[in-house]
Amino acid sequence: MSANGLVVLVTGVSRDLGRRYARALAASDGVDRVIGVDSVPPRGDMGDVSFVRADIRNPVIAKVIAKEDVDTVVHMSVIATPGSAGGRHTMKELNVIGTMQLLAAAQRAPGLQRLIVKSTSTVYGASSRDPAMFTEDMEPRRAPRSGYAKDAAEIESYVRGFARRRPDVRVTMLRCANVMGAHVQSPLTSYFRLPVIPTVLGFDPRLQFLHEDDLFDVMTRAVHDAPGGTFNIAGDGVIMLSQAIRRLQRPTVKLPGFAVGSLGSTLRQARLADFSPEQLGLLTYGRGIDTTRMHASLGFRPRFTSAEAFEDFGRSLTPTGGYAVRLVDRAAELIGSAAPEVTGAGRG
């Protein structure tokens, strides 16, 4: 059936990232067909992607894989917040049961050659006992007990089980740092979109970001020629939360940790921001993931560093603060000769 190109099944295409990835994949060379699967129809333009409305939680998905002669499955329908799914219970169903069903179907498909799972760096957790940089072989210091992190950890364990049972399938697991982009809707982007950003008093976490274009690139590369295994994916460098907020020029309000947590859940209940409980750990202790393996054995070089990815995201926002910058600028204006030196200050 497939002449020599690939037939790719992509899950989770109704959400923005999944839809755009499927489109980009369909347009890339060496891909014959892209079949997008989701339980709700996508809102935007799907391009050359053929959409199949199927819930990955029931066995219909096995029929799709068999009938379409799929040789590559890209699983990216792991959702981070209960808000979009309609409750934590549904979220867990979609994430864990959905993955189990998908993997069960994939195990029965003889023609399957590749499985690519978009996981998250959240599986490493965030605590005061964390090493500065997590490599792929490290375990979280404290096993996640709830929410997205637990789902992701369970999904990963199912994927590892699948890889054991089907050694002929090349399984690539990508643990991506927080994805940043003008259109990305995630707990962290909605956090940064708040007009006044609450931060945890006395803590300044390190953050890493991945630009959405780099996410599409690395996942397309994973479909074509990636070795199997687990890879940390993030832009180069780290950026401190305080630094990130200063670059956005947004005012902050510093609150003790528990207050940030309860403010977050209030915002979530009021549907003002998609604040996930795991985020509090990240915003307190931060996290760094080591991308040596991404560079060395995946051969992937992100176009955006963490700071650049964040800057690109920041362009879509209007600053709500920036009084300090204006104050300094006015002082520099007053002392006329200061101006050329000020503009000469490069971005580190």
Place this chain on the structure above:
Amino acid sequence: MGDAEIIPIGTRGRPGRGSGTARPSSAARGLAGGKPKPAARVSPVPDPADAPAAPPKPRKAPPPRKVRPTEPHTEPHTEPLSERAPGPAPATTAEREPLGGITPGEWLGAFQFAAKEVFGEDWEPQLARFLAFLRRRVTGAYAVDEYGFDAEVTDRFLMTALRPIAEKWFRIEVIGADNIPAAGGALIVSNHSGTLPMDALMTLVTVHDATGRHLRPLGADLVFRMPVVSSMARKGGATLACNEDAERMLAGGELVGVWPEGFKGIGKPYAERYKLQRFGRGGFVSAALRTQVPIIPLSVVGAEEIYPLVGNVPSLARLLGIPYIPITPFFPWLGPLGLVPLPSKWLLEFGEPIRTDAYDDGAADDPMLVFDVTDQVRETIQQSLYSLLMKRHSVFRGNPPE
């Protein structure tokens, strides 16, 4: 510095009793005039001024007895009462405005003078550089490394703040600074003492000033659990004391500092001063063996005496989740003043590097070898501690010139 807090004594001219309450005394309210209500109270006040018998007074009478200005404020209140009570409210004039008569030219002159005072003769580029720095900070346009180390802020603030303490307060004397390699990874292993990790901070600034390299300390996880301290530690170049981070930093060619005694060393009673505790589990040795970097033993003399730990409150410490609550001859008795370290004279001796590159690859996985090297490092530090103590003349005074 400019942020010295002014503790008001007396009422500073404002109506009131000097007891801290904003509500003026009834006598003062009577003085203000205008309102009919206080006027009604004017008459009872002058008579019972010395005998506090009025119903609202008994609660407010005790505080002035504690505060010193009891005598000054009873008199000024009674005297002007008789003189000024009949007059209207005091007149205010335009001259009271402090900035009134200064012209912009005078402002500019004063500013230039101040700038010259602060930044020296070439104050314009200096100030421009400072503003550029300020702008870089407020726009976030600076870089940190993967551990969160902010070299700029460390050099400008942390080092600048610590240097006078190291040079003037503890009068640190460095011996064997040329044992620190000028480039490449190295592990400085030091004894730990002094109730608060002041020795780590002092080692930071000493190493930086002696070699120009930043020492990257490895800190306990308590450091990264505490607010404020955690963010400052990361900015200052610290990271968690775990094998992964130690190896990563050493492999990256950093100069890493480790205090393997940990809380056992820093929180030991004064009676056990200069007795090295157990050196952890020797994790630092296996990290050095894996990355084949030299281990430089550092002996610090003087830090034991800054906060002599004479007691501990273990139950409260357990409750708060911290290793110990220090009780020194001055803390907590003198409050914040008890936090001022005693000005002991410090000696820092960097020993000869212990090479680890001669061992074969599997050396780090040989526990017996790791124990041996750990003991070797520990013995070296203990021996040089003893010899430094012999050399030391007095705890507080430096050695007299001979």
